[in-house]
Amino acid sequence: MKKKRTSITDIANTLQVTPSTVSRALNGGGKVSEKKRLEIISLAKKLGYRPNPIAKSLLENRTNTIGLIIPEFTHHFYSRMLSGIESVTSKAGYQLLICTSNEDQNQEIKSIHTLLDARVDGIIATISKMNDKFEHLQEVMDNDTPLVLVDRFSEEIETPYVISDDFKGAFSAVDHLCQIGCRKIMHIKGPDNLSTTFNRFMGYKEALRKHEIELDERLILEGSNPDLVEKIKSCLENNWVDGAFAYSDYLAFEIYKAASQLTIPIPGQLSVIGYADEPISTYINPTLSTVNQQPFEMGVTGAKYLLNKINDPEIALEIKNLETKLVIRESCRRLEG
Structure with a gap:
């Protein structure tokens, strides 16, 4: 039989006092x-009393929970971002309710709606790649969440956000390819529909323009073909x-497969750079040059921005473009001639 939870x-x-007296003693009233007070606290510990979080949240109009929506767990990028978020929220006394969209707008x-129904104190989200409508995000803000x-x-959504500087990240990658002698650079x-796709493509084009x-x-x-x-x-x-230059390390791996089937050596005849610095970049042979987006720091900053907004709804809009880092490995070499 399930053990009954000890209540106030x-x-x-047991102590022949009123529930309000117990409540004041336990909450420092x-x-x-x-x-x-000491007698009540001692008995509460002995009986294993724990505050009812639902009742407490109704009283304080706060649940101490934060909703998180990410496309998936399997990508190292999102697991690192999650770690960054949790490193901040757990210290602040918040629990995470995590949902995945599987890159599907309807699921997002x-x-x-699930998180709003759970009365979370705030939401951190990564928009799914199939997203072309944003009314549900506006609904969050209209709900004062x-x-x-x-x-x-x-x-279309005026809210705090944290992204990596994809334009500069892509520019640095293609600029490096140009500097080592590449002139016919595939992308x-x-x-x-994703801002990341547009910004990385713009960075690619700007690097080509720089090198005429x-x-x-x-x-x-x-990449969706x-x-x-x-x-x-x-x-x-x-x-x-x-x-x-590929939008992601996984798309760069498709280049590896095609080159292998054509017996085109990497980096002897073809230099390749991916994006995101996923673990696959160090596992494949030759190791893949890539762009690190600082996902842990992205999570940390995003969580801090949300807590700032929770604590002060009138705070000025906070926006952060994180610097990226070009990581050169074995897949790039300077061309002769």
Whole structure:
């Protein structure tokens, strides 16, 4: 049989005092003698009394919970970001309620409603890649629930956000490829509708412009194409590609597969740079050059912004573009000639 939870009334009945006296003693209230207060606290510990979080939240109009919506757990990026968030929220006495959207807008909307129904004190979210509507995010703010966006953002939603500087990150990657002699640089784009895809593509184009390399539309491929490896192979065979920059490390791995099937050596004939510094970048051979986005720091900053908003709803809008770091490994080498 399930053991009954000890209540304030149980303690009051045992000591023959009123429940309000017990409540004041346990919460540091006045009008309770020191002797009685110590007696109540001692019995509460003996009986294993724990405050009812639901009742406490109703009384304080605060649940000490924060909702988190991320696309998935499997990516190292999101697990590191989660660690950063939790390092801040746990110290502040908050519990996380975590939902995953699986990059699906309908699931994201359901998650928003679940968290609002749970009366969370605030929400941290990464927009799903299939997101083209934002009414559910506006609903969060209309509900007076603080919202912070991390990694991806929408200009339609005026709320604090923390992202990495994807433009500069992509620029530094393609700039490096140009500096080591690459002139035919392929780009594998990310999902449509995402700010990250747009900013990384803009960084790619700006680096080409800096080195006076004309943009070649034939070298730009959509990462969502189901025949991506075949498209990459065709591009490599027909365009004398000597460099490649991918939206993610996982898309860079597709370049590795295509190059392997064509017996094109990396980095001998083709230099490759990915994005996000996932563990796969150090496991594959040759090790993959990539861009580190500081996901842990992103989580830390996002959590701090949310707590700031919870504690002061009128605080000025906080926005952060985190610096990225280019990590050069074995997949890049300077071309001769």
